[in-house]
Amino acid sequence: MKVLVPVKRVVDANVKVRVNADNTGVDTANLKMAINPFCEIAVEEAVRLKEAGVASEVVVVTVGPKVAQEQLRTAMALGADRGVHIETDEELVPLSIAKLLNAVQSKEEAQLIILGKQSIDGDNNQTGQMLAALGKMPQATFASEVKVEEGQLAITREIDGGLQSITLPLPAVVTADLRLNEPRYAKLPNIMKAKRKPLETFSIDDLGVNLKSHQKVLKVTPPAERKGGVMLASVAELVEKLKNEAKVI
Amino acid sequence: MAILVIAEHDNASLKLDTAKVVACAQAIGGDVDVLVAGHECSAVVEATTKLSGVRSVLVADAAVYANAFADNTSELIVGIASDYEHILAAATSHGKDMLPRVSALLDVAQLSEVVEVVSPDTFVRPIYAGSALATVQSLDDKKVMTVRSSAFDAVANDGAAVTVSIEKISDSLSQFVSQSLTESERPELGAASVVVSGGRGLGSSDNFAILEQLADKLGGALGASRAAVDAGFVPNDLQVGQTGKIVAPDLYIAVGISGAIQHLAGMKDSKVIVAINKDPEAPIFQIADYGLEADLFEAVPQLLELV
Numbered sequence: 001m002k003v004l005v006p007v008k009r010v011v012d013a014n015v016k017v018r019v020n021a022d023n024t025g026v027d028t029a030n031l032k033m034a035i036n037p038f039c040e041i042a043v044e045e046a047v048r049l050k051e052a053g054v055a056s057e058v059v060v061v062t063v064g065p066k067v068a069q070e071q072l073r074t075a076m077a078l079g080a081d082r083g084v085h086i087e088t089d090e091e092l093v094p095l096s097i098a099k100l101l102n103a104v105q106s107k108e109e110a111q112l113i114i115l116g117k118q119s120i121d122g123d124n125n126q127t128g129q130m131l132a133a134l135g136k137m138p139q140a141t142f143a144s145e146v147k148v149e150e151g152q153l154a155i156t157r158e159i160d161g162g163l164q165s166i167t168l169p170l171p172a173v174v175t176a177d178l179r180l181n182e183p184r185y186a187k188l189p190n191i192m193k194a195k196r197k198p199l200e201t202f203s204i205d206d207l208g209v210n211l212k213s214h215q216k217v218l219k220v221t222p223p224a225e226r227k228g229g230v231m232l233a234s235v236a237e238l239v240e241k242l243k244n245e246a247k248v249i
Numbered sequence: 250m251a252i253l254v255i256a257e258h259d260n261a262s263l264k265l266d267t268a269k270v271v272a273c274a275q276a277i278g279g280d281v282d283v284l285v286a287g288h289e290c291s292a293v294v295e296a297t298t299k300l301s302g303v304r305s306v307l308v309a310d311a312a313v314y315a316n317a318f319a320d321n322t323s324e325l326i327v328g329i330a331s332d333y334e335h336i337l338a339a340a341t342s343h344g345k346d347m348l349p350r351v352s353a354l355l356d357v358a359q360l361s362e363v364v365e366v367v368s369p370d371t372f373v374r375p376i377y378a379g380s381a382l383a384t385v386q387s388l389d390d391k392k393v394m395t396v397r398s399s400a401f402d403a404v405a406n407d408g409a410a411v412t413v414s415i416e417k418i419s420d421s422l423s424q425f426v427s428q429s430l431t432e433s434e435r436p437e438l439g440a441a442s443v444v445v446s447g448g449r450g451l452g453s454s455d456n457f458a459i460l461e462q463l464a465d466k467l468g469g470a471l472g473a474s475r476a477a478v479d480a481g482f483v484p485n486d487l488q489v490g491q492t493g494k495i496v497a498p499d500l501y502i503a504v505g506i507s508g509a510i511q512h513l514a515g516m517k518d519s520k521v522i523v524a525i526n527k528d529p530e531a532p533i534f535q536i537a538d539y540g541l542e543a544d545l546f547e548a549v550p551q552l553l554e555l556v
Contacts, residue, residue, distance in 0.1 A: 011377070016510060019381045026381050093358040094349070118492065123376055124361045129319065129349035138320055138422035141346045144485070154426070158485045159342040160494075161259075162430035164316075168423045178475065178492060179485065214358035218371065218384045226517055229538035235551040238523065238541055242556075246521045246538065248443075248500040249467060249556055 001148070001170075003046040003055045004110035006101050006131075007039035007075055009068040010121045023219045026121075035071040038116025040078070042176040044183040045146055046114050047079030054148045055112070057081050061104050063097050065089050069199065076194035077186035083199040084108075086207065094122070096211045098130035103207040105135055110171065112153070117142055117175040132173035140168055142177040250334035251280040251304070255326065255348070256297055257339045260287045260315065263296040265440040266339035268403035271300050273396045274337055275404065276366040280304045283410070284329070286322050288315035294412060303410040311418045317343050318421035323350035328417055330355055330391065335369075340395035340495075341439075348395055357389035362495075364400035378491040378514035398439060399497035399518060431484050436470050438487070442499045443469030446489055446516070449476035450505020450526065450545055457482055459549045460504060466556055472496065472516075474506045490515035505545045508533030525549070 011017055012032040020027040035043075049055035060075040061084040062068045072083035086100050105113065118125035132139035144163065145156035148170075157164045158177045186194075204211065232238050242249045252274040257264040267283065274281045283297050286309040297306045309325055326347075330336060336351060338344035340362045352359035364382070365373035371386045372394065438444060445464040447457055457471070464471045472489040473482065489496055491514040501519035506512060508524070508531055516522070517536055524537035525548050534540040541548060 013511075017377050017380050026377055095353060095356075095358045098353060120491070121377055123378065123491065124359070125345050126349035126352070126359050126361060129346065130353035130359075132320075133323065133350040133353035139346075139350075140423070141319070142342060157342075159428075161486050162428065162484060164428045165426040166316075166318075166423050167426055179479065212356075214387070214389050215360075216386045216388060218386055220376070220381050220383050223375070223379055223382055223517075226522075226536045228535050229522075229540060231534070231540045231542065235541065235543070235548050235555060238539055239552065239555040241539055242500070242521070242523070246500070248521050 001055050001112060002057045002059065002108065002110040003049060004105060004108055004113045005042050005046045005058060005060045005075065005080065006113070006115045006127070007043065007060055007062050007071055008036040008116070008119045009033055009062065009064050009071045010036045010119050013037050013120055019220050019222045023221055025217070025220050033070070035074050036116050036119045038118060038176055040183045041178070041180050042114040042116050043075045043078050043080055044181050045176060048181065049148065050079065059084060059108060059110065061086070061101065063088060063092065063100050072199060073194050074186065076197045077191040078184060079190070082197055085199060085201045086204065087201050088204055092211065093214050094124050094126035095130055095214060097127050098134055099209050099211065100204065100207060101127070101131050102134040103209050105131070112170060113173045114146070115173070115175055117177055128173050128175035137172050138168040139173045140166060141175045143174050144177050144179045146174055146180065251282060251332060252277060252335040252337065253329070253333040254281060254283045255336070255338040255344065256283050256285045256293065257341055257343060258285065258287060258290060258293040260290045261292060263293045265403055266341055266398040267297065268300055269398035269401040270337050270339050270396045271303060271404045272401040273363065273366060274335065275302055277335055277369050279334070282307055284309070284326065286314040286317065286325055288312050298410040298412060299406045299408050300410070301404040301406065301408045303408050306410050306412045307415055308412055309415040309418060313418055313420050316425045317347070318423045319347040319350050320423065321419045321421040322347050323354060324419050325415070325417070326351045327354045329415065333391070335392045338395055339398050344395045348393060352393040355391055355393065357391050357393055358387065360385060360387065360392070360394035362397045363394045364397050378510055379517065380510065397495055399495050431486055435464060436468070438470045438472055438489070438494045438496055441470035443467045444472045444489070444496050444498045444516070444519070445469050445502045445504065446472035446474065446506060447477055447482070447504050448474040448506030449480060451477060451482055454482045459553070463502070463549060463553055466553060467500070469498070474512045503533050503537070504549060506533055507531045508536070
């Protein structure tokens with residue numbers, strides 16, 4: 001069984017971003033970049049399926065500028081077998097990304113597609129579901145457990161209120177939640193080996209996908225600053241403030 | 250043109266999120282219809298007809314919709330989409346699961362977690378865990394969006410909408426196996442006026458009992474940081490933050506939570522924030538209205554006595 005894992009290059013989760021001076025976006029120049037944490041969990045899960053003998057090949061794919069190949073190499077250092085890079089400098093909405101991934105999937109014909117549930121920059125939480133719709137596949141979002149049993153998927157999902165277990169036929173799309181696994185650290189020999197793994201590059205035109213313009217970002221602004229409050233000396237003082245000043249209890 | 254709101258419910262009761270999404274729809278302006286897709290959900294339908302300002306409630310009541318699977322629910326919505334310019338759902342696990350499929354099938358982009366309506370085609374949404382707010386204009390002929398319900402006040406229950414039955418149904422490819430939901434007498438996180446949240450500082454699952462007592466005494470809900478959920482102290486559905494629940498109660502009490510940006514993203518719009526932490530350098534103090542540098546195991550029992 002082939003597993004396809006789409007990944008995204010994002011600003012590292014530990015970096016605090018700032019809105020740029022002309023309010024057109026977030027200043028990302030010179031910031032540390034990384035593979036999106038949820039994508040990393042997706043790669044780890046695919047690699048574990050391969051190690052368990054369930055998956056035969058793990059293919060990682062990304063859409064982005066030339067430097068996004070760094071994240072494909074990271075994924076290959078974690079154990080993915082080869083990479084596919086759809087090169088573009090354009091900022092694309094999730095629907096356009098999903099269309100490009102769907103074009104890759106129609107060539108690769110993977111039985112399972114695992115991707116992160118959201119990227120920590122756009123916070124959209126859309127791409128996996130859209131890819132499933134375009135490919136007419138069932139989906140299991142927010143997965144905290146993935147099993148392949150008798151040719152179908154058994155998934156536990158994190159939903160509002162608790163956990164849900166479902167089964168679905170293959171091919172299918174799964175999106176990874178935080179607690180699906182804890183990704184490994186890439187070992188140095190594997191990082192070296194990843195540099196020699198195959199990586200194909202395509203342009204959007206190569207894939208024959210026509211993309212539309214869907215949205216215009218008019219401005220990006222910092223959120224209203226919350227004024228820091230006061231430090232109190234005792235629980236009694238806190239209760240007094242909550243009762244008489246804030247009047248919330 | 251009209252606006253379609255997808256109801257959030259569990260077949261037994263309508264969630265407050267729906268009344269908040271209807272408020273967002275009214276801020277856009279236009280006739281508002283609500284779709285209730287479910288099974289044996291007549292109580293939900295009745296509650297939906299009472300939402301203020303709703304024109305009609307579309308009802309798809311069939312066994313195939315009992316578990317609100319994304320694939321067939323999205324096909325149902327796409328089937329009625331031609332009558333609507335806007336399609337809205339709450340940014341809950343259900344809304345986030347299903348609505349992007351609707352967008353893709355309609356070949357339009359989706360706006361996620363809308364927090365403000367600027368005009369019928371322009372909306373504000375947070376990006377980078379709320380570190381920035383993007384004002385986005387949709388160029389598509391249909392606007393499909395999930396709405397962050399904590400950013401809108403629920404509409405009243407003084408409406409009298411008509412119900413319209415939808416007969417066309419389709420099957421899901423997914424099969425339901427089981428569900429384990431957290432049983433609790435406390436209010437839901439998203440609907441509570443008081444939230445008491447615990448972090449890694451609690452140290453164990455048993456220690457959460459003192460926070461439960463505090464939440465009960467204040468009539469509030471229990472929440473947690475990612476660290477507390479990852480450590481297995483509490484179930485996943487209590488997580489407040491960028492990828493968990495987003496809350497904005499009147500009072501948020503953060504106990505033993507340091508305040509990572511991903512947690513702040515889920516609670517910084519609360520009206521009053523209290524932080525109790527023994528580390529004076531904890532970032533949570535920078536956004537708290539009232540900070541108390543104290544050992545939580547001494548402070549919380551005292552608080553329990555005094556409130």
